[in-house]
Amino acid sequence: MKSVLLLLFLSVLSLLSLSRRAEGIRWLSLSSTAEHVNKTQQCKTMQGLVSSQVQLCRTNLELMHTIIQAAREVKKTCQKTFVDMRWNCSSIEAPKYLPDLERGTRESAFVYALSAAAISHTIARACTSGELRLCTCGPIPGEIPEPGYRWGGCADNLHYGLLMGSKFSDAPMKMKKKTGSTANKLMHLHNSEVGRQALKDALVMKCKCHGVSGSCSIRTCWRGLQDLKEIALDLKAKYLSATKVVHRPMGTRKQLVPKDIDVRPVRENELVYLQSSPDFCTKNEKLGSVGTQERQCNKTSSGSDSCDLMCCGRGYNPYNEKVVERCHCKYHWCCYVTCKKCEKMVEKYVCK
Numbered sequence: 001m002k003s004v005l006l007l008l009f010l011s012v013l014s015l016l017s018l019s020r021r022a023e024g025i026r027w028l029s030l031s032s033t034a035e036h037v038n039k040t041q042q043c044k045t046m047q048g049l050v051s052s053q054v055q056l057c058r059t060n061l062e063l064m065h066t067i068i069q070a071a072r073e074v075k076k077t078c079q080k081t082f083v084d085m086r087w088n089c090s091s092i093e094a095p096k097y098l099p100d101l102e103r104g105t106r107e108s109a110f111v112y113a114l115s116a117a118a119i120s121h122t123i124a125r126a127c128t129s130g131e132l133r134l135c136t137c138g139p140i141p142g143e144i145p146e147p148g149y150r151w152g153g154c155a156d157n158l159h160y161g162l163l164m165g166s167k168f169s170d171a172p173m174k175m176k177k178k179t180g181s182t183a184n185k186l187m188h189l190h191n192s193e194v195g196r197q198a199l200k201d202a203l204v205m206k207c208k209c210h211g212v213s214g215s216c217s218i219r220t221c222w223r224g225l226q227d228l229k230e231i232a233l234d235l236k237a238k239y240l241s242a243t244k245v246v247h248r249p250m251g252t253r254k255q256l257v258p259k260d261i262d263v264r265p266v267r268e269n270e271l272v273y274l275q276s277s278p279d280f281c282t283k284n285e286k287l288g289s290v291g292t293q294e295r296q297c298n299k300t301s302s303g304s305d306s307c308d309l310m311c312c313g314r315g316y317n318p319y320n321e322k323v324v325e326r327c328h329c330k331y332h333w334c335c336y337v338t339c340k341k342c343e344k345m346v347e348k349y350v351c352k
Helices: 002-024 026-032 041-045 051-059 063-081 106-129 158-169 182-201 228-240
Strands: 149-151 203-210 218-225 243-250 253-258 316-332 336-351
Touching: 002 182, 026 063, 041 051, 051 063, 051 158, 063 106, 063 158, 063 228, 106 158, 106 182, 106 218, 106 228, 158 182, 182 203, 182 228, 182 243, 182 253
Parallel strands: 149 218
Antiparallel strands: 203 218, 243 253, 316 336
């Protein structure tokens, strides 16, 4: 009886420990929230929020719909970005695989960076579209545009997006109570800032033409953000070249420094991780791996989506799938195209 009680106690302790470790990214579970947030009482019942996020919810209730949208965008964008790799962002199916996102791997580095970028991106765009009454268009740039160009339109309000986005997404890592290791918190804060920096770099000039018969003699321009998928691809490149770090004394305090390189500070634009990742070939819930069985692979590819790499040498099975394509297209003067729909069988492959 004592041994059973001890096992039960250890099990509960383990679950409590996991929930505390997972706090940094648990707000992504808002992606499954279907309800419309219009009462402050709802803030306390929302899954995945720490106390400071609940307080932000209460004081910025209108913002929560945008944050829920951001959580959905993170999940969708992450899975699309990694569809061609063994790790396909399955870890983001919160809360089942949260341990993987809190182990300090390069996968967690990417998710934290993308999450930080996505929440600020979604808020900035919501200001522009008028979805948020709390903010308006971004400011007009101070520099004088070239001849033929003029500032106008409605710029994405990146300043407000970064301000509110960082307040919300960084809140769990800045809590005073001791939850999780200091090294993990520093890693998550650093990678979140890398995500926001990638967002700043994605602010580009967008223009609309004016003039007789589309001559574009005058262009009205504003600062707008690239789509989140473009930012995710930038962060994926940083994921592939991420730096492994250790937490050790540097001067008067402990800092994250590269493990296998000559001592230097961690660069502001590089993703960092503390622990090596599994190979993601086989299912291991503890490590956050769902394995690659039944994953589709590309027989003719030599990249990460190739059947050799994706299937980890286990081999693959072919199957036929019916696809519908546009065919026999004709151009009609002026100015439209008509097409027929054709069916054909395509051979595809899945890992054993």
